[in-house]
Amino acid sequence: MIKYLPSHEYARVEGNVAYVGISPYAAAQLGNVVYVDMPEQGDDVTAGEDFGAIESVKAASDLFAPVSGAVIEANEELIDNPRLVNEDPLKHWIIKVEMTDPSELDALLDQEAYDALCAAEKH
């Protein structure tokens, strides 16, 4: 299952774990990613609050957590090679979260609703 925030972060869910990253649409909008600022393993993130930031040459966006929980892993590959986010944003997640309240997922957009949102943003 994959769900989205309107601010373009996704949560790909496997059991009680959510892989959080940015959508292919967001990655394309940003352009070449040059830096991903992420929390450390063990930090807590809260649904709807920012947990880091992502930067391209021309833009910087805060990253918002789609779900609450503890960070069980930060994708350190992105420190040396942030452009992986552009190559395959769904494969190269940013943090892995042990969810404390999976019911938070209900409030997120499903694929169809998210696609509609992106289509609307493109005008």
Added chain:
Amino acid sequence: MNKELYGTLIFELSRPGRTGFSLPKKQTEGGVESSIPAALRREKTLDLPEVDEPTVVRHYTNSSNNNFGVDTGFYPLGSCTMKYNPKINEEIAADATVARLHPAAPDSTVQGALEIYWTLQRALCEIGGMAEFTLNPFAGAHGELTGLMVIHAYHDSRGDSARTKVIVPDSAHGTNPASAAVCGYKIVEVKSLPDGTVDVDDLRSKLDESVAAVMMTNPNTVGMFERSIPEIAEAVHAAGALLYYDGANLNPMLGVARPGDMGFDVMHINLHKTFSTPHGGGGPGAGPVGVRAGLEEFLPNPRVMRKADGSFEARDTDTALGRISMWLGNYTVLMRALAYIKILGAEGLGMAGKLATLNANYIMHRLKDLYLLPIPGPCKHEFVFDGLIDKSTGVTTLNVAKRLLDFGFHAPTIYFPLLFHESLMIEPTETESPETLDRFIDVMRQIAREAAEEPQTVIDAPHTTPVSHPDDTEAALHPVVTFDEL
């Protein structure tokens, strides 16, 4: 400007043992070793360039030849007011007496310096329609922050602590929301109407007792005068908030209308824009802040005041918002601005704004058949094109800007304001002659023609500059910011 890249760094000219200084012989005993225990002294040898004076002078002279300034050519950078910087300003600022004045010197020995500061304060009050000014802020952004602190201190003094928001138009320069955020405020954006002015209904719907201030420029960032400003001021004041004037666009209003008379409570002025002090490649500038009557007491320390006996003093007050600078700001920048005001006088200042507006309208009218004008004029000191009218060529605003460099012009401001996808913002200022404008217009028309006939020439531009297409992505991906990392 040289077309060849000089490119050498001073470190590459260094030879061990070479020196370029001239110091007197030591006349007293002792020194660093006898004064400071070893554990508190530097361990690592200091590695600085070792070069002789002629080498240093040639190095920077050659390097300067890869730079473009207002003295080099036309600089139509929108929102930056790159007017000519009169040479008398420089002569006045290079004052050997002022150079020796220490901020802690007794007031009696710096009366002239304080009087210069005070005279400029009074002149800016008259020009801004304000009751009092501080000249301490170092830059426009610093002025914004100071002005917002004045507003914060004002609300605090009334025990009105529930005001946590600042409203800015969506067309605002990024500095406005950034300054408000640094001042601890939450930012609320207000929409623009299709003509680029603020949507007053949207603004009204957002005004309540949680709003501390509304920040605006007038004319705004698309060069349009906000004609609803009296209505806006009334609504803002009725909600108990204050109206802040970002003076970035003051130039066209010189002699025409004053922010104080428009209903603004607090404002800043960029002396490096409207008052012709040089930009110096990024600074030092100055961002004096003015306030209407009733807000003077909140201005930052130290303040320069005239005493009953006619003498001047710099002193701290208890009601001030606090302190925002070591001392009285970028002092010699203030001297330049006062020299400029004196040279132009009342009449000249009045004319400067109008001619800046004339120059902008002239360019706009002569190019709007080729470049897309999303908001028809009359504009004020600047206007925005949304790229070329013909969008089929693949030529972007960035390409047009870079192509201008080939013809000896600085580029306009691009991709700002954010209201349009292909913003190209042009501000000629009053100091450019009609011949310069005509040549610029001819070149802009030629670029439009090239875009249609040989778009690749424009897309690949610039072709004649010392540097072409630097790799920004690599620079940001692997930052190398010192010689030691090269």
Added chain:
Amino acid sequence: MPHTASDIERMLAACGASSLDDLYSDVPEELRLNRPYNLPEACSEMEVRDFFAAMRAKMKPLKCFAGGGFYDHYTPAAINSILSRSEFLTAYTPYQPEISQGTLQYIFEYQTIMSRLTGMDVSNASMYDGATATAEAMMMTVAAARKRNRVLISETVNTAVAQVCATYARYHGVTLEVIPQDGGVTSRAEFEMMVKAGDVAGVIVSQPNMFGIVEDYTGWADTCHAAKALMAMNCQASPLAVLRTPGEWGADIACGDAQSLGMPLNFGGPYLGYICTTKALIRKMPGRIVGATKDAKGNRVFVLTLQAREQHIRREKATSNICSNQGLMALHTAVYCSLMGPEGLRQVNEISAANAHYLVEQLCVTGKMEQAYPDKPYLNEALMRVKPGLTATAIIEAAEKAGILAGVTVADDLLLVCATEMQTRDDIDRYVQLVKSL
């Protein structure tokens, strides 16, 4: 303004307007000034010179024995010649790297020089002054710590710097607490206690401190880091040539004023605030940064980089609002340090230290003053306690009549005195004789 009457006529016609006022038809009548400014008539250049000459007649430069954050050092002649070049002077921020390599290159040189002076990895393109740079360092520690907003500042930090930090803290929502001093230096015990109490984002100390004392910060960085707090050091730039550097102390941020690098006093400015940090914190650093890269021809070239962190992009998410630097003063710094080199800077500090120690010793010999903290090391500045019967103000006033600025008054009985390479032994003797005569 170059326009002739016929130019204006022709241009108005092209705009379809009949008068300049037509272009302002959108300005409501009730907002118009409709009168000339109440300002003097236009002056000629000669008259402007006369006005400033009249002002100059009301200034009296003194032989300077005052510091307190502003130091009277020698300015090499070549600096003004280079800074006056209009290619540097009249350029804007180097947004167009194709025609701004001159500016970008000197900023890159400046960044290298400041990194080496402070012993830190990286520097930005400069800030306004030392006080605002320190306030920005304070906000940087809070931004880096994310959820903590408590910052500690030593009582021995220069008063104006501390006041600016307090002002920024008040409005930015930073809880700024003062670490008390003990015997002229920051209290180690209080520092340890306050940091260990937890929740500290950053600690700000200074070197030399506001009394001119060179403090010992051995182990301080470790204490900070153990509490996940960042250590920021406010340092005068010139003494860094001889003092243990913030990098060597293990600090995370170095900040302060570079005025001591030969910038004329100029009644307070322009000077330059610097901020340097570690490579790990580069993206948390406020302000402009210039980076090296290659262009299409393979040349090594310079660009503004990491701009996505800057305020004009981040807007309401910004943690700093600075969007310029002290450009020309960064050029001053690069040229000064190139002309002086390591040997020149060493000599400046040697002579300053020797002169200051001679001055302090001789002032003590007069019997009118003593050192406030006689057991603490100092470089070019020291706090003197004026003995009963005399006050700091009385000394300042008497010295002024003799053309001397005796120091900075700290309290009725406390005078901060300073010496640099700008005073001769005779100057010092003259000052000492004067004190003796009081």
